[in-house]
Amino acid sequence: MREIVLDTETTGFDAQGNDRIVEIGCIELLNHIPSGKEWHAHIDPKRDMPQSAFEIHGLSSEFLTGKAEFAAIAEDFLAFIAQSRLIIHNASFDVGFLNAELERAGGAPIQMDRVTDTLALARRKHPGASNSLDALCRRYGVDASERSVHGALIDCKLLASVYIELIGGHQARLELAAGARGASGEGMANAGASKRPEPLPPRLTAKEAEAHRAFVATLGPDALWHRSAREDPADA
Numbered sequence: 001m002r003e004i005v006l007d008t009e010t011t012g013f014d015a016q017g018n019d020r021i022v023e024i025g026c027i028e029l030l031n032h033i034p035s036g037k038e039w040h041a042h043i044d045p046k047r048d049m050p051q052s053a054f055e056i057h058g059l060s061s062e063f064l065t066g067k068a069e070f071a072a073i074a075e076d077f078l079a080f081i082a083q084s085r086l087i088i089h090n091a092s093f094d095v096g097f098l099n100a101e102l103e104r105a106g107g108a109p110i111q112m113d114r115v116t117d118t119l120a121l122a123r124r125k126h127p128g129a130s131n132s133l134d135a136l137c138r139r140y141g142v143d144a145s146e147r148s149v150h151g152a153l154i155d156c157k158l159l160a161s162v163y164i165e166l167i168g169g170h171q172a173r174l175e176l177a178a179g180a181r182g183a184s185g186e187g188m189a190n191a192g193a194s195k196r197p198e199p200l201p202p203r204l205t206a207k208e209a210e211a212h213r214a215f216v217a218t219l220g221p222d223a224l225w226h227r228s229a230r231e232d233p234a235d236a
Contacts, residue, residue, distance in 0.1 A: 002084045003029040003116075005163065007155040008094045009057040011045050015096040020045035021070060022059050024098075025152030026080055027160055029087070032167070034160055039080040040153045042067045058149040071105040078107065086110070087163050089133055089155075091117035118159060121166045133158060140165040 005027045012019035022045050028037040042059070044067040049060055088094050091112070099109040122131035129135070133155060137144040142161045147154055204212070 001031055002082075003032070003087050004081045004084045005029060005087045005156045005160045006081070006094065007088070007152040007159065008097055009059060009150060009152050010097055011047060011053050012050055013093075015093075015100040018047060019097075020047060021097050021101055022049075022064055023057065023152040024073075024077060025154075025156045026077075027153075027156040028080075028084075029160060032164055034157075038153065038156075039077065041073045041077070043070050043073065044068065056150050058151075070101045074102065074105045074107055083114070086115045087159065088115055088117060089159050089162075090119045091115045116163075118163050118166060121163075125166060133162065136162045136166075 007025050008021050009023040010019055010021050020043070022043050024039075024041050024043070026039040028035045042064060044064050046069065049064070054060060086095075095110050095112060095115060102109055118136075119131060122136055126139070129139075134144060134147075136142070137158055140162055142158055142165075144158055147158065202209075
């Protein structure tokens with residue numbers, strides 16, 4: 001199962017007005033585990049950066065001037081997310097901005113039925129508590145020390161860890177992995193018995209293997225070793 005953890009940074013809060021996206025970050029999850037694939041872009045909003053927004057994400061007009069505009073990166077962005085489910089914190093905000101930008105670029109909008117809102121998940125799981133990304137990191141022991149300011153990619157990395165905890169933590173990943181192995185019809189009981197695609201290399205040297213065979217030979221034909229170990233130790 002492929003999912004994309006996604007975050008944006010903007011010039012403000014009015015997606016339908018004069019505010020624009022200035023950064024997009026995406027991280028690919030396969031079966032809820034980061035695959036290592038990421039997509040990231042800074043975007044020139046073609047407008048000034050309000051001080052209030054700069055204090056949140058630290059992206060200045062000087063830094064963003066000359067970066068690609070959204071229309072120039074839209075195709076690449078859409079190719080990366082493809083049809084995968086999107087994992088977003090406070091999804092209505094990010095999707096609202098993305099759809100406004102896509103509309104200006106002549107693209108189709110992102111439908112909310114393909115989005116999982118982790119803020120909604122957190123509110124159901126922790127009603128009445130603070131469910132900001134910072135608060136959730138503290139609750140689940142996720143290290144957010146690198147987050148001196150908001151940044152789309154670092155926020156995606158933190159959200160990926162928080163999301164796993166919201167859906168059941170490490171146990172959910174173990175069950176999913178076991179289910180994937182058992183999906184061939186062999187059942188969960190045999191899920192852990194799948195063979196390695198490539199055998200591990202021998203861990204014994206030829207000299208060690210020969211010494212082992214010489215030792216076993218001294219034990220006599222009735223030694224338990226002969227009944228319990230039928231393979232050459234060099235193949236272990």
